[in-house]
Amino acid sequence: MLCFLLLTLHWMTVTEALQSSKEDGKRPYIYRCRSPNMEIFTCWWHPIANQDNITYTLLYTMGERAPQECPDYVSGGINSCFFDAKHTQIWEMYCMNVTAHTHTGPITSRKHCLDVVEIVETDPPFNLTYIMLNESIGEEGRNVLVSWLHPIESLVHEQLMMLVYELRYRNLAQPDNWRVMERLREPHVEFLDLPVGRYEFSVRCRTTSNKHWSVWSESIIVTINGRALSDQMLALILVTSIAIMIFLFISLGNIRRGMCRIKSFFLPAIPKPRIPGLEPALLKKGKIDEIDQHFSSFHGYRSPQYCTETCSHVSVDTRPAVTPSIIQSDGIQEDVLIRTITPSVLIGPIKQYVTCPDGQQSVQTNCTPAPYCHSPAPYSEEDTPPPYPGPAHPELTSVPGMNYSMILSPAPTTPPTQDFYTCVNGVMPSGALHLVPYLLFNQRPDDEAEKKSQLATLLEMQKEVLLSTIESNPSEAGMPS
Amino acid sequence: MKKTTVLQVCMVFVVCSLQAVIGSPVDCPDQDTAGVSCIISLEKLLERAVQHAELIHHIAEESKLLFDEMLISFGVVNLHISEGTMCSPKTVSVPMSKTEIQQISDKWLLHSVLILVQFWINPLVDVQASLMNYQNAPSALVDRSKLMSTKITSLEQGILVLIRQILGEGGLVLEGPEDTSDHFVSSDTFETVRRDYSVIYCFRKDAHKIQTLLKLLKCRQIDKENCSLF
Numbered sequence: 255m256l257c258f259l260l261l262t263l264h265w266m267t268v269t270e271a272l273q274s275s276k277e278d279g280k281r282p283y284i285y286r287c288r289s290p291n292m293e294i295f296t297c298w299w300h301p302i303a304n305q306d307n308i309t310y311t312l313l314y315t316m317g318e319r320a321p322q323e324c325p326d327y328v329s330g331g332i333n334s335c336f337f338d339a340k341h342t343q344i345w346e347m348y349c350m351n352v353t354a355h356t357h358t359g360p361i362t363s364r365k366h367c368l369d370v371v372e373i374v375e376t377d378p379p380f381n382l383t384y385i386m387l388n389e390s391i392g393e394e395g396r397n398v399l400v401s402w403l404h405p406i407e408s409l410v411h412e413q414l415m416m417l418v419y420e421l422r423y424r425n426l427a428q429p430d431n432w433r434v435m436e437r438l439r440e441p442h443v444e445f446l447d448l449p450v451g452r453y454e455f456s457v458r459c460r461t462t463s464n465k466h467w468s469v470w471s472e473s474i475i476v477t478i479n480g481r482a483l484s485d486q487m488l489a490l491i492l493v494t495s496i497a498i499m500i501f502l503f504i505s506l507g508n509i510r511r512g513m514c515r516i517k518s519f520f521l522p523a524i525p526k527p528r529i530p531g532l533e534p535a536l537l538k539k540g541k542i543d544e545i546d547q548h549f550s551s552f553h554g555y556r557s558p559q560y561c562t563e564t565c566s567h568v569s570v571d572t573r574p575a576v577t578p579s580i581i582q583s584d585g586i587q588e589d590v591l592i593r594t595i596t597p598s599v600l601i602g603p604i605k606q607y608v609t610c611p612d613g614q615q616s617v618q619t620n621c622t623p624a625p626y627c628h629s630p631a632p633y634s635e636e637d638t639p640p641p642y643p644g645p646a647h648p649e650l651t652s653v654p655g656m657n658y659s660m661i662l663s664p665a666p667t668t669p670p671t672q673d674f675y676t677c678v679n680g681v682m683p684s685g686a687l688h689l690v691p692y693l694l695f696n697q698r699p700d701d702e703a704e705k706k707s708q709l710a711t712l713l714e715m716q717k718e719v720l721l722s723t724i725e726s727n728p729s730e731a732g733m734p735s
Numbered sequence: 736m737k738k739t740t741v742l743q744v745c746m747v748f749v750v751c752s753l754q755a756v757i758g759s760p761v762d763c764p765d766q767d768t769a770g771v772s773c774i775i776s777l778e779k780l781l782e783r784a785v786q787h788a789e790l791i792h793h794i795a796e797e798s799k800l801l802f803d804e805m806l807i808s809f810g811v812v813n814l815h816i817s818e819g820t821m822c823s824p825k826t827v828s829v830p831m832s833k834t835e836i837q838q839i840s841d842k843w844l845l846h847s848v849l850i851l852v853q854f855w856i857n858p859l860v861d862v863q864a865s866l867m868n869y870q871n872a873p874s875a876l877v878d879r880s881k882l883m884s885t886k887i888t889s890l891e892q893g894i895l896v897l898i899r900q901i902l903g904e905g906g907l908v909l910e911g912p913e914d915t916s917d918h919f920v921s922s923d924t925f926e927t928v929r930r931d932y933s934v935i936y937c938f939r940k941d942a943h944k945i946q947t948l949l950k951l952l953k954c955r956q957i958d959k960e961n962c963s964l965f
Contacts, residue, residue: 317896
């Protein structure tokens with residue numbers, strides 16, 4: 255089967271070749287017929303070679319009608335037949351042949367049949383023009399609108415002859431690279447963003463009903479100038495703008511600082527209190543030991559000593575010669591002695607031994623106004639209860655029921671906040687003063703104050719008891735029950 | 736086996752296409768030997784006929800508008816054409832209902848179109864000649880009237896060929912109603928203008944009729960589907 259097909263194909267090609275070769279020499283041969291607009295058409299034939307003075311006649315038939323001779327042998331050129339509008343119609347086929355009247359006899363060519371609509375080969379479009387559009391900044395190419403005119407000059411409506419266009423263009427820098435836009439229905443086309451360069455455009459057309467294209471129209475050259483920003487330029491612009499923005503941010507920050515400096519220059523800030531050589535941060539966050547270390551280098555600094563209730567246990571030096579006269583009556587041993595207070599001369603400042611938390615017993619004459627220490631307070635020897643810090647007199651008081659006695663001698667430079675007052679409550683029959691402690695504390699802890707008040711109340715109670723016994727039994731004066 | 740069959744079929748296609756390419760454009764048998772002459776296919780003929788009818792209708796519409804503009808420029812405002820006086824003969828009426836359309840035959844269609852076309856050939860030729868005599872007629876109007884008369888003549892030839900092919904009736908050439916046509920030449924310019932205007936006005940309607948009937952015929956012959964006028 256395959257072999258048979260191949261043989262058939264070969265035979266056909268050979269026959270055709272032979273026929274065409276025959277036509278060249280011995281018989282006239284109608285080789286081309288073309289119509290520009292379906293209203294007229296022309297046919298051309300090849301004459302017999304190497305023979306002159308031969309007349310040719312062309313006979314044609316339309317359908318089944320009688321043959322007619324060619325109406326015009328001239329208008330189409332030599333060896334041609336021109337059919338005008340009266341002789342052209344599109345409803346029937348034309349079949350024609352050419353007869354050469356030679357010396358030997360007439361030689362007739364092969365019959366050639368045609369349909370006028372299918373041999374339409376329009377004139378090429380004309381008046382090709384272009385318009386540059388859309389000059390925009392930042393784009394590399396330009397938009398170009400290329401337009402042309404319908405080739406049919408006579409008023410044959412586009413409806414009758416639907417035309418299809420084909421446009422080709424090339425960049426003249428690459429002359430072999432034609433690019434084609436096919437199947438265009440409108441006589442214009444817009445190119446978007448055509449790159450920089452020189453371009454050549456040309457157009458051709460054909461009717462939709464047949465396949466013969468017209469010849470290419472006259473070309474036009476379009477030059478697109480590069481005002482364009484290339485990619486590199488664009489990148490450069492981008493980088494520059496980013497750098498400018500960064501610079502602006504930094505400079506704004508610097509301006510703020512600069513403004514602060516100017517402000518401080520014109521309106522200097524009031525300096526905060528500072529100890530030269532000492533960092534304020536240390537005071538804020540430093541430990542007390544470190545601060546002590548720093549401060550100890552300063553003149554006259556004494557680190558604060560934090561004292562507890564051991565201050566209460568005071569042992570007093572015996573130097574101040576205070577000789578209380580003991581009221582004794584009937585030699586009754588008293589558990590608690592209430593010593594009278596006699597005005598005596600202040601010998602001197604009482605040295606007060608203070609036991610401090612660190613175990614060190616230091617002697618100090620002046621207690622700094624630490625909250626946990628109190629110095630001997632002055633006492634008053636007044637009759638009236640409101641005590642007033644009068645002249646300093648040493649005082650020895652003891653608390654009944656408590657096995658200690660205190661001699662409190664006021665220091666001349668006692669800070670007023672450390673006063674220890676006594677009030678004269680009454681006068682004993684023997685002439686001794688009955689003193690009641692009146693404690694005036696400032697900046698004492700509450701428990702200390704509470705203790706003192708308790709002491710005071712206790713003393714008060716004892717004295718009342720004593721008074722009552724004295725009143726009840728005057729012979730037993732001073733004898734507590 | 737399948738593969739070889741496919742290959743053979745492909746080869747057949749190739750050979751046939753080659754033959755089509757190599758062979759002459761139209762292989763019509765010799766007129767001497769066989770009485771069969773080459774004919775254009777019915778499909779192509781109908782398509783061309785419809786195209787002609789559409790073109791004629793379109794040009795008729797444009798011509799009427801141009802004529803109106805021309806009359807306004809002449810200062811003629813109220814040139815009223817009374818309906819039914821000078822328009823097409825009433826013998827040809829277009830079927831409207833679906834049943835009517837189904838009843839009419841292709842023969843009726845073809846003959847109706849032929850009557851219409853033949854009716855208008857002469858009036859259009861006269862109008863074209865008349866417009867050439869106008870003093871200030873626009874060239875667009877003159878060209879269009881020329882085109883109309885040319886195309887309607889061509890369409891008549893086409894309809895005759897169609898009748899021959901579809902109906903098999905040879906040589907049916909209805910003599911146009913030349914006797915009834917009005918070839919009067921009026922010395923009155925106004926009457927001439929009025930007549931020309933009425934020809935264009937009425938022909939526009941009939942051109943639409945011709946187009947419609949031919950489309951219906953084409954639908955019946957080619958598409959063979961449910962064809963209707965709407």
